[in-house]
Amino acid sequence: MLKVQNLHKQFGGVKAVNHCSFEVEEGSITGLIGPNGAGKTTTFDLISGLMKPTEGHIHIKGEDVTTWPAHKRARAGIGRTFQAIRIFPEMKAIDNIIVAFPKHPDKLRDVFTPTRKKREQLKVKAMKLLKDVGIADKAHLNAGDLSYGQKKLLEIARAVATGADFIMLDEPAAGINLTLLNQIRDYILKLNKEGKTFFIVEHNMQFIMDISDKVVVMDQGKEIAIGKPEEIQNNPRVIEAYLGKKKE
Amino acid sequence: MLEILPQIIWFSLLASAIYALVAIGLSLIFGILEFINFAQGDFAMVGAYLFFGFVIEGGLPWWIGIAMVVIVAALMGVVIERITFKPVRKSPPFIPLVISIGVGALLQAIMIFKFGGSVKSYRTEGSKAEVYKLFGDTLSVTQSQITLMFVTAGLLLGLYLFLKYSKTGTAIRAVADNQDVAAILGVSINKTIGIIFAVGTALAAVAGVMIANEQNLSITMGLSLGVKAFAAVVLGGVGSLPGAIVGAFIIGFSENFIVGLTPIPSSYKDAIVFGLLIIMLFLYPNGLFGAKAEEEARA
Amino acid sequence: MFEIFTNTNYLLGFFNNVAFLILLGLSLNIIMGYVGYLNLGHVGFWAIGSYTYTILLMQGHDFFVCLFAGAIAAAIAGLILGLPTLKLRSHYIGIASLGFTYIVHSLSLNLTDITRGPLGIPGIPRPTIFGISFQPNHMYFLLSWAVTIVSGIIIYRLLHSPWGKILETIREDQVAAKTLGKNIFLYKIQAFIISAFFAGIAAGIYSSFYQYIGGTNSFFIPQLLLLLTIVMLGGAGSFWGSVVGAVIVWIMYEGVRFLPIEAGLVGPVQQATYASVLVLIMIFRPRGIMGKNVKILQK
Numbered sequence: 097m098l099k100v101q102n103l104h105k106q107f108g109g110v111k112a113v114n115h116c117s118f119e120v121e122e123g124s125i126t127g128l129i130g131p132n133g134a135g136k137t138t139t140f141d142l143i144s145g146l147m148k149p150t151e152g153h154i155h156i157k158g159e160d161v162t163t164w165p166a167h168k169r170a171r172a173g174i175g176r177t178f179q180a181i182r183i184f185p186e187m188k189a190i191d192n193i194i195v196a197f198p199k200h201p202d203k204l205r206d207v208f209t210p211t212r213k214k215r216e217q218l219k220v221k222a223m224k225l226l227k228d229v230g231i232a233d234k235a236h237l238n239a240g241d242l243s244y245g246q247k248k249l250l251e252i253a254r255a256v257a258t259g260a261d262f263i264m265l266d267e268p269a270a271g272i273n274l275t276l277l278n279q280i281r282d283y284i285l286k287l288n289k290e291g292k293t294f295f296i297v298e299h300n301m302q303f304i305m306d307i308s309d310k311v312v313v314m315d316q317g318k319e320i321a322i323g324k325p326e327e328i329q330n331n332p333r334v335i336e337a338y339l340g341k342k343k344e
Numbered sequence: 345m346l347e348i349l350p351q352i353i354w355f356s357l358l359a360s361a362i363y364a365l366v367a368i369g370l371s372l373i374f375g376i377l378e379f380i381n382f383a384q385g386d387f388a389m390v391g392a393y394l395f396f397g398f399v400i401e402g403g404l405p406w407w408i409g410i411a412m413v414v415i416v417a418a419l420m421g422v423v424i425e426r427i428t429f430k431p432v433r434k435s436p437p438f439i440p441l442v443i444s445i446g447v448g449a450l451l452q453a454i455m456i457f458k459f460g461g462s463v464k465s466y467r468t469e470g471s472k473a474e475v476y477k478l479f480g481d482t483l484s485v486t487q488s489q490i491t492l493m494f495v496t497a498g499l500l501l502g503l504y505l506f507l508k509y510s511k512t513g514t515a516i517r518a519v520a521d522n523q524d525v526a527a528i529l530g531v532s533i534n535k536t537i538g539i540i541f542a543v544g545t546a547l548a549a550v551a552g553v554m555i556a557n558e559q560n561l562s563i564t565m566g567l568s569l570g571v572k573a574f575a576a577v578v579l580g581g582v583g584s585l586p587g588a589i590v591g592a593f594i595i596g597f598s599e600n601f602i603v604g605l606t607p608i609p610s611s612y613k614d615a616i617v618f619g620l621l622i623i624m625l626f627l628y629p630n631g632l633f634g635a636k637a638e639e640e641a642r643a
Numbered sequence: 644m645f646e647i648f649t650n651t652n653y654l655l656g657f658f659n660n661v662a663f664l665i666l667l668g669l670s671l672n673i674i675m676g677y678v679g680y681l682n683l684g685h686v687g688f689w690a691i692g693s694y695t696y697t698i699l700l701m702q703g704h705d706f707f708v709c710l711f712a713g714a715i716a717a718a719i720a721g722l723i724l725g726l727p728t729l730k731l732r733s734h735y736i737g738i739a740s741l742g743f744t745y746i747v748h749s750l751s752l753n754l755t756d757i758t759r760g761p762l763g764i765p766g767i768p769r770p771t772i773f774g775i776s777f778q779p780n781h782m783y784f785l786l787s788w789a790v791t792i793v794s795g796i797i798i799y800r801l802l803h804s805p806w807g808k809i810l811e812t813i814r815e816d817q818v819a820a821k822t823l824g825k826n827i828f829l830y831k832i833q834a835f836i837i838s839a840f841f842a843g844i845a846a847g848i849y850s851s852f853y854q855y856i857g858g859t860n861s862f863f864i865p866q867l868l869l870l871l872t873i874v875m876l877g878g879a880g881s882f883w884g885s886v887v888g889a890v891i892v893w894i895m896y897e898g899v900r901f902l903p904i905e906a907g908l909v910g911p912v913q914q915a916t917y918a919s920v921l922v923l924i925m926i927f928r929p930r931g932i933m934g935k936n937v938k939i940l941q942k
Contacts, residue, residue: 170824184815453915618742
């Protein structure tokens with residue numbers, strides 16, 4: 097599904113991502129962990145096209161997308177959420193979802209053609225998505241007025257609405273309670289069963305080890321270990337990366 | 345061609361000094377509060393009119409006039425900051441920016457109330473400026489131009505020493521670097537921002553006096569000055585004071601050389617500078633010298 | 644009897660003004676309120692539309708041809724300003740677009756062969772369409788409102804379409820909008836062109852209403868302030884906000900004329916009024932009367 101080769105991103109003298117390579121298999125749930133500042137979010141930004149790499153290549157479904165702009169990659173099936181939630185706060189929750197559908201008739205030429213029927217269908221689809229994540233009753237509130245957890249659910253639902261089959265979640269478990277956490281886990285597992293591939297950055301070890309088929313560990317911009325969760329937990333380099341960090 | 349060169353260079357120096365004075369205030373405010381103060385050019389306009397009021401109408405000696413302009417402008421800067429910008433310090437940056445447009449327009453209206461809308465000049469009838477002829481008459485320099493150049497140099501040097509060595513200057517640099525950290529270290533943010541406005545407004549006001557000494561005074565004279573000063577800030581890299589001064593020299597020299605050495609009429613001078621500014625912003629969004637890669641945002 | 648007659652004419656004049664101001668406010672709101680960009684170049688579009696319309700009309704071309712040509716000319720200007728600036732970060736688009744207004748203003752004063760410079764163009768006719776003369780005020784009132792309402796319906800439809808929703812996502816968070824597969828640069832350019840187009844339409848009905856355009860004080864800062872106040876007072880991101888804003892702004896404008904002040908001070912008092920209202924709105928209620936809490940100029 098995703099193949100990252102020799103990916104490198106330099107800001108001035110700082111190597112945020114340092115010649116990093118790994119793969120995410122189709123249909124898998126892959127975790128991406130590492131201490132703070134390891135370059136996880138930058139890697140996400142590089143994959144989704146919000147930043148251009150200094151070196152290296154990114155392949156999605158066998159296609160080299162390294163030079164593609166972000167919106168083109170999104171249309172190719174890459175969806176994502178953000179560590180600092182990025183919803184559209186002054187728009188209704190349901191509209192946050194509706195604008196994400198690929199079939200949303202949002203071309204300028206669509207303005208003066210009849211799209212009412214299509215829009216009604218999208219509304220129904222959006223309501224179903226909101227119901228799936230359990231915030232259907234909030235559909236007509238401004239997204240900015242939702243609680244933190246509800247915003248997170250909305251953002252995940254929005255990524256799903258794009259029709260993406262490769263979804264990247266940046267810290268889905270951070271800052272939410274256990275009930276919500278289980279809800280999000282169940283939702284991810286359900287979508288995974290329906291064939292969607294997940295790539296998840298997370299600090300909550302129990303959550304990530306529990307859900308992932310495979311885990312990629314990054315430290316100082318480089319992948320230092322790749323393997324099954326149980327292998328990763330016993331890998332001395334990983335333990336060193338985390339404990340070494342803690343000692344400081 | 346060559347015989348007009350000394351005169352072009354002198355005019356370029358004068359223009360550069362004026363832009364530098366305005367650009368420094370702009371850069372200080374942008375560096376700390378992260379908004380473009382569109383009223384900066386109007387601060388200069390107010391300075392020009394204050395000098396007119398004190399010296400030409402009021403009959404005060406010029407050096408008291410300059411001192412009064414500096415003091416009144418500094419106070420004005422502090423008051424404007426307290427009333428209009430302080431309440432919105434935590435708001436998104438477009439809010440103080442739009443406010444500054446309003447403040448500029450308000451200052452223009454107030455100056456019309458006080459001085460009338462007609463074009464004014466420092467040169468009173470019958471008075472003759474003392475002119476020095478240099479380089480075999482190819483360069484003429486007036487007494488007042490020299491005086492104002494010295495005043496500018498003195499102010500810039502004073503500002504440099506102030507920022508580098510005084511306690512307040514250190515505080516300003518600390519706040520510019522990181523407001524939250526500076527606050528924890530016990531720097532008074534309010535006081536520091538007040539001082540920045542006082543300094544920035546006073547410098548702009550002196551620039552206004554300089555420009556009015558060369559041209560006439562008009563209510564809308566601040567606009568082109570403000571945009572050019574901003575161009576200087578962007579050229580030199582946002583947040584860098586030496587950069588702003590270098591930018592001011594680039595603009596001062598290029599506009600005078602374009603007008604002096606090409607057949608383009610001088611009335612197009614500003615339009616050309618702004619056209620170049622738009623192109624430059626497009627080509628170098630971080631300024632010519634301010635390419636800070638670590639500030640790269642998600643594009 | 645006579646009093647009623649003057650009253651009617653006065654009211655017709657009032658609503659003719661409101662008509663083109665609504666259209667100018669609505670068109671600027673597309674960019675400021677929906678896309679979330681501070682565009683200070685709208686006055687430039689207005690000027691380009693006005694000159695194009697007027698010059699063609701005075702050559703005897705058909706009214707609708709001239710109106711459309713003015714709008715197209717403004718739209719092309721929108722494209723020219725939009726292409727280099729819409730990828731700019733945050734504040735820079737504000738300064739670049741202000742530079743644009745300045746350039747257009749400066750050209751309108753200097754290209755005397757076309758614009759008659761500071762003299763302006765007097766004697767602009769009002770059209771005759773299908774043999775019906777729209778010369779009298781009440782007839783022109785019908786025409787300008789017909790144009791405004793038709794344009795307003797189109798703008799309403801645009802803004803409330805799925806296309807308009809994407810504009811709002813750009814205002815809310817353009818990074819997120821990109822990750823949803825939206826080519827936001829395309830939307831921004833489309834919005835910029837459409838916004839400029841309708842400014843050009845408004846410019847046409849403005850020109851034939853006053854039957855005079857140009858002069859040193861037109862298409863410049865006072866007009867910019869007027870438009871900003873309409874949009875921000877009514878509320879950025881609200882269609883009806885701009886309509887309400889235009890009405891209130893013009894009531895303030897006319898209200899000043901009834902104050903017991905000398906004629907020469909009317910302009911400055913009007914400017915001071917808008918400036919103060921703009922500053923107060925931004926400090927105390929940046930969402931205006933009925934707008935949204937929009938984040939113009941996100942980083």
